[in-house]
Amino acid sequence: MYKKISVIGISILIKLIIFHLYIGMKDQFWMITLKNFFLILALYSLLFLVKEDRRKRSFFIVHFLFSLLLFIDAVYYSNFFTLVPVHSLYQIGQIGTVSDSVWYYLRPKYLLFFVDFIVIFLYERWNHRDQEFQMLNITKKWKKTVALISLSFIIGIMGISQQIVAESHGLYTPYNLGVLSYHMYDVAQFVTKPEIQPQKIEKVIEDIPKVQEQVKGFGMAANRNVIVIQAESLQGFVLNKTVAGQEITPFLNRLLQEDTIYFSRYYEQVGWGNTSDAEFISQNGFYPSSGLYSYKEYEKNHFQALPMLLKEQGYKTLVFHGNEPDFWNRKTIYPKQGWDHFISLDELEADERIGVGLSDRSLFRQAIPILKDQNSPFYSFFVTLTSHHPFMLDEKYCDLKLPKEYEGTILGGYLQSVHYFDQALEKFVEDLKSNNLYEDTVIILYGDHKAFRMEDEEQEELLTHFLGKPYEEDEMYRIPLMVHIPGKPIQEEITRVGGQVDFFPTVANLVGISIPLDSIVGKDLLQAEKGFAVLQPHTGRGSFIDDEKIFILGRDGRFENSKAWNLKTGVPVSLEECREGYEQAIAEVTTSEYILKHDLIPRVWKEGLKKVFTNKKVHTEIQ
Ligand code: GP9
Ligand code: MN
Numbered sequence: 001m002y003k004k005i006s007v008i009g010i011s012i013l014i015k016l017i018i019f020h021l022y023i024g025m026k027d028q029f030w031m032i033t034l035k036n037f038f039l040i041l042a043l044y045s046l047l048f049l050v051k052e053d054r055r056k057r058s059f060f061i062v063h064f065l066f067s068l069l070l071f072i073d074a075v076y077y078s079n080f081f082t083l084v085p086v087h088s089l090y091q092i093g094q095i096g097t098v099s100d101s102v103w104y105y106l107r108p109k110y111l112l113f114f115v116d117f118i119v120i121f122l123y124e125r126w127n128h129r130d131q132e133f134q135m136l137n138i139t140k141k142w143k144k145t146v147a148l149i150s151l152s153f154i155i156g157i158m159g160i161s162q163q164i165v166a167e168s169h170g171l172y173t174p175y176n177l178g179v180l181s182y183h184m185y186d187v188a189q190f191v192t193k194p195e196i197q198p199q200k201i202e203k204v205i206e207d208i209p210k211v212q213e214q215v216k217g218f219g220m221a222a223n224r225n226v227i228v229i230q231a232e233s234l235q236g237f238v239l240n241k242t243v244a245g246q247e248i249t250p251f252l253n254r255l256l257q258e259d260t261i262y263f264s265r266y267y268e269q270v271g272w273g274n275t276s277d278a279e280f281i282s283q284n285g286f287y288p289s290s291g292l293y294s295y296k297e298y299e300k301n302h303f304q305a306l307p308m309l310l311k312e313q314g315y316k317t318l319v320f321h322g323n324e325p326d327f328w329n330r331k332t333i334y335p336k337q338g339w340d341h342f343i344s345l346d347e348l349e350a351d352e353r354i355g356v357g358l359s360d361r362s363l364f365r366q367a368i369p370i371l372k373d374q375n376s377p378f379y380s381f382f383v384t385l386t387s388h389h390p391f392m393l394d395e396k397y398c399d400l401k402l403p404k405e406y407e408g409t410i411l412g413g414y415l416q417s418v419h420y421f422d423q424a425l426e427k428f429v430e431d432l433k434s435n436n437l438y439e440d441t442v443i444i445l446y447g448d449h450k451a452f453r454m455e456d457e458e459q460e461e462l463l464t465h466f467l468g469k470p471y472e473e474d475e476m477y478r479i480p481l482m483v484h485i486p487g488k489p490i491q492e493e494i495t496r497v498g499g500q501v502d503f504f505p506t507v508a509n510l511v512g513i514s515i516p517l518d519s520i521v522g523k524d525l526l527q528a529e530k531g532f533a534v535l536q537p538h539t540g541r542g543s544f545i546d547d548e549k550i551f552i553l554g555r556d557g558r559f560e561n562s563k564a565w566n567l568k569t570g571v572p573v574s575l576e577e578c579r580e581g582y583e584q585a586i587a588e589v590t591t592s593e594y595i596l597k598h599d600l601i602p603r604v605w606k607e608g609l610k611k612v613f614t615n616k617k618v619h620t621e622i623q
Pocket of ligand 2: 233
């Protein structure tokens with residue numbers, strides 16, 4: 001029997017080693033792996049507490065669950081490059097809609113995590129050696145001792161995890177904790193919901209622009225309808241780029257030449273909520289939740305979102321999205337954000353479905369009569385879908401002639417779907433024109449988040465080859481933002497670095513609404529004297545991009561293990577030069593999260609950040 005226990009122990013250790021190698025753990029590999037190994041042994045030894053006749057079955061259940069966890073983690077990791085967080089339970093209902101993406105990442109090799117389970121199970125079945133499990137019978141006193149030792153061990157490891165996370169400024173990842181400790185810590189966080197500690201708020205306050213009135217561009221798009229298009233997975237590199245002599249986005253490129261301000265160094269800042277976080281950040285001017293998708297985490301909050309502001313000015317507010325209305329909890333949260341009318345698959349005719357939902361062409365086509373029907377200025381928000389991962393478009397929608405090397409690749413599919421989006425948008429703009437909706441409208445467009453991960457070897461290779469330069473964070477997070485104001489000769493490329501959090505103040509300025517400068521975290525990119533974009537939770541709190549450099553916090557959350565380089569030359573930058581930006585990034589994110597966790601947006605709008613945070617009550621809460 002003891003031989004068998006050793007075999008099980010060894011198979012657990014091998015699985016852990018393979019898993020940690022698979023996720024690319026390097027620093028402290030053996031230390032973390034062994035710590036997790038002993039943690040698992042401690043958990044397994046609690047099986048002694050189970051009655052003898054049920055012990056064997058319990059062992060198989062536990063061992064199966066452990067194998068299943070590694071399997072699910074491996075699949076999840078291949079897309080998100082972290083392990084399944086416990087809060088993803090909230091998203092279980094969404095799996096059906098994105099099943100194409102799930103299938104894309106399911107690889108038979110991950111089934112290897114079940115091999116030892118199957119072997120042990122079959123061996124036991126054929127040999128019927130139940131009595132061996134019963135041999136592991138120990139007296140009650142020993143049971144208690146084993147349980148006590150195991151529990152103390154588990155608590156001890158959790159204590160060590162707590163310390164590691166504290167040293168990493170709250171960042172817990174599989175890289176600093178290891179697979180099982182990560183899950184246990186994640187569950188503990190989820191259950192206890194610890195308080196956010198805003199740090200160095202004075203840095204955020206100092207950073208508020210001193211100018212009291214917006215000058216550049218103020219009201220440039222006033223008295224017009226506002227159409228905002230949030231384009232699915234639209235990255236910056238596709239603009240003005242060709243493939244085999246064909247423009248990928250000919251219409252967007254044309255738009256850039258005509259009455260358009262183009263923010264070419266604009267970065268995504270989404271967290272767990274992907275598309276929905278892009279919406280949340282842009283419309284609110286605050287960062288997303290670091291623990292859960294923002295539309296869920298803050299569903300009970302009070303807001304002062306951009307649609308609310310425009311509504312006060314007499315705009316009708318409408319959202320168009322060709323998916324089920326409760327996806328990402330939109331149906332619940334939209335009214336609280338000031339959206340009067342949510343036109344989803346509940347109202348739209350599902351006459352052409354591509355991938356996740358209604359095709360962009362159909363969405364735009366069906367929107368025209370609705371927009372035409374509005375008898376006052378409108379603020380309408382389009383969330384497109386066709387260019388969604390895994391970018392598998394039916395041939396009849398693929399108009400680009402791709403070179404052989406990209407055919408059948410994920411990049412090839414992406415280029416086709418972005419090209420499709422570009423065509424759909426062109427048609428939409430034509431329809432706006434022929435329905436007299438164009439001249440008096442401002443069209444604002446941005447990408448929601450990345451399509452490709454540099455951590456994915458295949459994608460990284462494809463992109464590096466396609467771009468002719470290494471595909472790294474600065475390109476991965478870059479998305480386009482463009483503001484097209486028909487009839488205003490304003491072609492300009494703004495290279496000031498900004499992020500989605502800056503959308504709200506920038507747009508408010510353009511449409512001519514003054515907002516108190518210290519009411520949100522974002523900055524008006526037309527006035528900003530220096531560029532700064534905080535990268536969001538998956539990069540590690542403190543990562544940022546400014547006008548010169550990019551700083552990426554170490555995967556284990558440690559400053560000294562970070563990397564930084566000059567954006568123009570690619571030459572490494574000393575980490576000390578990044579300390580100020582790092583502290584600024586942490587300050588902004590923690591302040592923003594504190595405000596949201598305490599539902600303080602209305603108060604911040606009324607009293608200003610400075611007053612709220614120097615106010616005694618909030619201050620004591622912070623201590
Ligand atoms: C679903 C759509 C896609 O409604 O917004 O979301 P994503 O998977 O990109 O977060
Ligand atoms: Mn998306």
